Amino acid sequence: MPQRLRRPRAPVASNRIAADIGGTFTDVAVFDEASGQMLLGKTLSTPRDLVEGINTGVDKAGAQVRDAALFLHGSTVAINTLLERSGARTALLITEGFRDIYEIGRINRPDAYNLYFRKHVPLVERALCLEVRERLMADGTVLHALDEACVEAACDRMVAEKVEAVAILLLHCYRNPEHERRVKAIVQARLPHAFVTASHELSQEYREFERCSTAVANAYIGPRVSRYVQGIDEHLKEEGFAGSFLLVQSTGGLYQSEQARVECVRMLESGPAAGVVGVQALARVLGLEDAVAFDMGGTTAKAGVIYRGEVMTTSAALVGGYNQALPVQIPMVDIFEVGTGGGSIARVDESGALKVGPQSSGAEPGPACYGRGGEQPTVTDANLVLGRLGAERFLGGEMHLDRAAAERAIRTQIAEPLGMSVRAAADGILRIAVSSMSYAVKGVSTDRGLDAAAFPLIAYGGAGPLHAAAIAREIGMARVLVPQAPGHFCAYGMLHSDLRYDFVRTWFTPLAAASFKELDEVFAALIGEGRAILKRSGVKAESVAIGRAIDMRYVGQEHPVTVDLTPEVFRKRDRDAIKALFDAVHLRRYGTCAPAERAEVVSLRATVTGVMKKPPPAAIARGTARVPAAALRGQRPCWFNGLARAIATPVYDRTQLRAGNRLQGPALIEEHASTTVLLPGDSARVDRWGTLDITIGED
């Protein structure tokens, strides 16, 4: 059944389709520019043939790809290929003398007391790390010219070894990419079917291990991701699609499928990033400058931040857990992830501590209440036992939950060992889950010096609205917003993404000596490049937005902070204002600054954005403060915050709510893929766009 936010007024003519493929579900959102109508579809993902899931999702939304002008896509294919280690047979070409730097890495041993500690496992076996005779100095000058015969010999070896992908890492190429370019050209000529990546194409920062790891990750996932993107491209064409096919990057910006097939590693955090962009769009509609995005699914919870209207980003990430992480130096939405989701397993460990997650019951066998053989209690079981989930209403009634099984699991494995009641145990599980998720929220806010308490929390993902009010209380946040269709929010977010190209150029210079003329030239070059790519994309953007930022630090420091240059400061060429901005960013981030110290420029960042036309917000029908009778589904006993007594809690059907309706907690608001919990003392108002605007009670 397609879910309709508005009844169609006319047959669909031209539209924009967004499809987000996650681990469990494929979500589709379709926006028709002509009618302003939005259609949604949700279906189980089909790991063996992902295109099938897209088809079903689009069908469920009641749309057809041939009617689309744009097809937008986010996928976990890149991150999964990396985490599952299912990528290509990859070789690494590297400066002579350094073939082991990828395996040696940073030599750290975070798991310091575990004699069985393991370090990162390279994506390339040592036998396929091949050296190239050449050497650049730190300033980019050539110490030893490139020995092309040596590259040819490496190619012979790679042909014999049936290599499918090649990464190239030459020292100091960020100062002079000529050798890398030449090596790439030779390899492409000799191995025409191989996927080839040179490190400078992805990252122009020093630190050879991190850049190497980035290039290798791209090469390793390249063939599979590239085939995947091509497969969808072909499928779309077969279905009569004649528009542009764009993918979501980890920055939340879009890029063309042709580019995605080359710079695959840029789509690692595709789906989660789209959710944060959705929050940015919603915040704009609601007139909010700042917001925390909170997404909770089956296995993890993620948080991101909108600050002063902008999505907060980071310039690098570690993939696969800190101890064995593979670094990827690519700008991304700053997302903090914790291993807590609906399926997270609760257990009592040997010393009597209650633990929740990070192990997850996954979709199979799933929580105990799924009745598919899962015997370990999970966060979902705790929600069911406390009455927050309706046994008959899960996924719009498509799935029945077994309350007795949930109780049994919690009793035998938590309550009895700890000598507490089942409800107290369930309450404890939720509180620990909430505490752990609150660290994801803090990780992107207070860790960055932002006062999370002053930000509204925007909750989505299937399980987000269930826990948002409790998380807000934990942190001291006063306001929670639950958008329409929170279970489809990442797909919705894609419809609000723009084409986006990020550029960084290293440019060491003391701020006091920085030449504005040179600064102008560098920015102009970067921006020109962005405009050219945008033009080549063939996508008609409504307008082009330019962002300029400077990475700065105090003279002597290593790690810079990024200072956004307002157009005014840039135009006025005001050095003191730039210095003051930097001091303020340092103070916000770390709690201290040193205004008397000199500052220096490390690199210049430019962002070129092709602004796309956005779906206008769709208003829902107006009502009064009183909730219509049709919206009340009945009452259910619920237990909140360790209260001994059940409270008869009203249950509402979200689709029947009207703008202006007011609700008082405790209350449960159910919709197809999610349930929102209002705790006692909370109140909510339905705004004109259908958003649940929750005020957290004084408790």
Next chain:
Amino acid sequence: MANKAKPVRRHTADAVLTEIVRNGVLAVTEEMKTHLMRTAYNMIIYEALDFTVGLFTPKGETVSIGLGLPSFIRGMANTVRAMIERFGADGVGPGDILVTNDAYTTGSHLYHFTFAVPVFYEGHLAGWTVCMAHWPDVGGQLGGITTDIYSEGLQVPILKYQRAGVVNQDLIDIIRMNVRIPDRAMGDLRAQITAVKSGERRYTELLERYGREPVLAAIARIMDQSERSARARTRSIPDGSWEAESFMDDDGISVGRRVPIKVRVTKKGDRMTIDLTGVSPQVSGFYNSGPSTGISCAQVAYKCLTSPTDYPINEGSFRALDVIVPAGTVVSAVKPAAMRWWMTYPMTIVDTIFRAMVEAIPERTIAAHHADLGVAMINGIAPTDGRFFLSSVGPAGGGWGAKASADGMSGVVCLNDGDTHNHPVEQMEAKFPILFERHCLRDDSGGAGRHRGGLGTEQVVRALTPINFNIQVDRVHCPPWGLEGGLSGAGNQVALRLEGREINDFPNAKVLSRRLAAGDAFIIRTGGGGGFGPPVERDAERVAHDVRQGYVSHDNARALYGVVLGATGGVDPVATRRERKTRASKARARSSTQ
């Protein structure tokens, strides 16, 4: 602030609040770590992460200690206790920041400047946030081997860097006058203040939310849990008493005179006693450390052997451990013992404790590792700006020992350090007048065994301008040993290439105050880990894999493992069986004639 966190004082299930506080205190030290790293001025802090941050109870018990230097786990708690003793519980107040780098208090060297904030909540002391970071220079002699503390630089006793919010400018002036690159030292000082203050802020949030008493009660429970889990794991070790012995090459002064390391471990019921009485008396050269380091050695070994992955470290982790370490040993040295290279010997002591336990718990112990930072010190005048520069080159990763069921890791930092990183080649070359010719694994350096030791590394570094070079590596002559029939890995080694000729016959691998000309190079080779179990028992396919990857040479596959490979690199099963059979009968013959 628009909406401050509201205190929650309602009754909460103990187990739940405990878990929340456990996350909370980890977040305190995590944030301190991030802020120190991101704001620091010297590579050894921001890139190598040579520092430790911690949160302590009002009495100075360890609540949470960041992933810093394992060998320093006790030094920081002792420093807080010494601060409490110095000023008394009433002698500190809000807005105070204490400091010291006294080597006999921290147990380590003068480079370890330690700052501490007493955290007050509603008028009561609620804990301490503390940050130790390694400063690259604190004055004192450059190069060579010091023989007393006075030649090692400025000593700052425990005093107040800041009193009730007012900074002690006299102290700053004294420090500035005593260090070689004052601007950078002040930058690191500011970074450390940033770290302890952010820890204070984050811990205060926790106190505001749940109240001082409930938080301290939860902390007590966290410690009890760690204690219970360590006791339970200790109980599973058979009762008994075990000894082991090893040695250090020398103390740098009496070249070639071995320094004995003898340890005894006794285990009864759920208690363990580690006796370091047999460790060498303090030495003339700068390899000594203070009493807290002897305790750290025992605690690190105990944690690794009993409950390595159960919980992060806190005071409770070590309640069931007794440590015997008399005053005046190399790990309990008294003034004026030289301490500058304090970190080398303790690692071998811990390795030796692991060796003692192989009989009792072979599956939980590990063969020896390279046990040296492999750090060189360089200084000189930079050709770019004509100013004095000084840096460490390293730490270099080395080989770790094999275990009963797994190979050793290659190219990993030694036991003294946990989350310490190496310096990127590109960064070093951008900042100092040196050029790396190679940075790679040392093939064949891992000790052969049923499980192979990890490989050491090699760095060849060329001077681009005249530089002063200093290095003092140990465990050259006492290479990382194997266990249960596993062979030793290669020892550490230092070499120089002077006018194109390699010299590597230093009597003790200690190269002191050597001036290198432009074009000369120094070479640091770290040892490989020891093997575990007889090499001939190693799965032949894994030997073939090691040969394909170049970890083990074709010749050694045959000579050490008895594995014969065919022309394409595959195992020749018939020849291998014959080879291994011959060895077994030879070994039998040897053992019967002995």
